[in-house]
Amino acid sequence: MRRQGFTLLEILLALSILAIMSVMVFGSFRSIVESVTATENAMESLHHGEIVFEQLVSSLRSAAYFDSNPAAFTFLHEPGLGTPPDDMLSWVTGTMAFLPPRYPTRQGLNRIFLSIEEIDGQRGLAVSAYPHLLNPEDDQVEEIEPWMISPRVKGLRARFYDMRTNAWVEEWEDERQIPQVLEITLFLEPLEERGPVRELVRRVEIPVARISREVRRGRRAVGESTAAPPEASAPSREGPALRMPEPRGAPASPPNQRRPQ
DSSP states (O other): OOOOOOOHHHHHHHHHHHHHHHHHHHHHHHHHHHHHHHHHHHHHHHHHHHHHHHHHHHHHHTBOOOTTSGGGGOOEEEOOOSSSOBOEEEEEEOOOTTOOTTOTTTTSOEEEEEEEEEETTEEEEEEEEEETTSOTTSHHHHHOOOEEEETTEEEEEEEEEETTTTEEESOOOOTTSOOSEEEEEEEEOOSSTTOOOEEEEEEEEOTTHHHHHHHHTTSSOTTSSOOOOGGGSOOOTTSOOOOOSSOOSSOOOOTTSOOOO
């Protein structure tokens, strides 16, 4: 009897078809996996940015101002020259946002410095802080170092709504008055190498700004109706030195100076 079977050509053809189908299936599967991974990374990054924004908004809305001592509650802003923008913001707040768990004056009022810094080879959003009544020229201030909040945030830009001109301005020059509404933009690192940075924008209203505006315009006498709380007293020099837990980076600058990049 004559035997039935496959020729070598038929086997090679079948293997070629199987290889082509395998490549197509694997390519489709890989594209799906990459798409899902990119989506998850984007969502995680945006979620991270939103968490940072929540802390920032909480600290700004909790900005402190007592008309008994307006000079201690100045609002500072310095526009950055980098790309993306690297503005510096500073204000006094009573919230614990951004403060490490072992911060010595966590429960009191602190002056916050928020800026883009490079720490241990990483560039990102950094914070430094000290008690708001501490003299900027005190030796303890020189020892305070910024700590990293988020290396994913590569830029910071602030705009302010000028109530006199009803227009947005790029700089806040009246340090003795707290801005009533400001717009904050955070620039997040790109999802892909050499890709565009992503922007998160939020507008924040600061409740105590109205009081600072009235004092600044002379509509409210200094010390008329509010006084500094007990915890706002000057820190004791006999207490422990104001050192942050495991900080790294350049020393903080006085309130009217920007930390060197």
